[in-house]
Amino acid sequence: MKDLEQKIRSFTPVSDSEMEFGLQFYKKKTFKKGEFLVKPGQYIQDFYFMKQGCVTFYTIEEGITRVMEFYTDGSFFTDLYPYIEEIPSESYLEVTEDSTVYVISKSDALKVFDHSHALERFGRLSMQKAFINNFQRINRMKNLSNQERYLQLLEKRPSLFQRVPQYLIASYLGLTPVGLSKIRKRLSKK
């Protein structure tokens, strides 16, 4: 779990004994493409760290798939709102590429935070970072055109385009598949 350990230490210093205490609760699991970590109706018991692979977080409303996020190598994730509120999820966490994740249960995560002030700080700082990322994403959505956002995604996360089909990327960008195709066509003509 060197990768997870490094990731945690990239936020704040943690003593070896605290790190050891924390990591003991994480279980390594592998999933095949097409499996689900979460489906609507389920309660969320676990928190995840993506070691390697890709999970797509989406809902289906009135038959329309709406992609909220793609979690790839090095991301922490879960369906956070139902996780915290202890209500059933309304979403899917679908494995869209064979993946290896580390899993910790909510009760174990609480134990870790109770035991270690340093790891609680890591929790605060990682949440802060996630907050800022989202905030910047909101402002990109508001201020940039769809074409600009497509180009930016292409630049920032090029591997996504190998990993997931285009219509999911369209949904992530808030477009229809047709709309994204038009943008691509327009760009290719230049």
Added chain:
Amino acid sequence: MKDLEQKIRSFTPVSDSEMEFGLQFYKKKTFKKGEFLVKPGQYIQDFYFMKQGCVTFYTIEEGITRVMEFYTDGSFFTDLYPYIEEIPSESYLEVTEDSTVYVISKSDALKVFDHSHALERFGRLSMQKAFINNFQRINRMKNLSNQERYLQLLEKRPSLFQRVPQYLIASYLGLTPVGLSKIRKRLSKK
């Protein structure tokens, strides 16, 4: 500072002595409409709690004002990214209504988090809540029409419409003033 204390305790239990330690660093300040907490180029030293009033967080790019958020009663806020990275802000935090805020410096906030595990947890949980709010806002932006988002804002934060001019609300919704006016007209005809 009963309001701030209550707000903190709404997230997690904090002992009286830890609370006292934390609160001692907050200074009460009042600002008049039209004043600025932050302007572009400035470094962000402080973290704020809005006791009563309204602050608008925006940037101006190529002459266009882009409203990112309105902070009203009971919100924690600052320009977080430059605050953390210790780089100059590119934004404005403008007081758009006479306001009373509690202010804590970054160095004092660090002291508080070092001193108290419980308050560090409060920091984590408040950040988590802010993250979720933003995440839900992203998905509203993607999945709802502008009209729906206008109606939702009207319902969730009706006081905003008394507090700030409509063209700032238009910007917050990612619209032009003309666009928002058209939506209002369309709605009024029903």
Added chain:
DNA sequence: CATATTTATTAAACCAGTTTAATTAGAATC
């Protein structure tokens, strides 16, 4: 109170997306 200034509305032309449907391309399966 009158005037100046700012804010909101309206109109008209425009455009980047949508929807629906048909077609093509690519992947998986027999």
Added chain:
DNA sequence: GATTCTAATTAAACTGGTTTAATAAATATG
């Protein structure tokens, strides 16, 4: 390798915004 199924593109009609400019309404100021 042919067939089936899924994904991506294209076309056409439409729509909800945009931009620009003029006007009206509301607010601040002398």
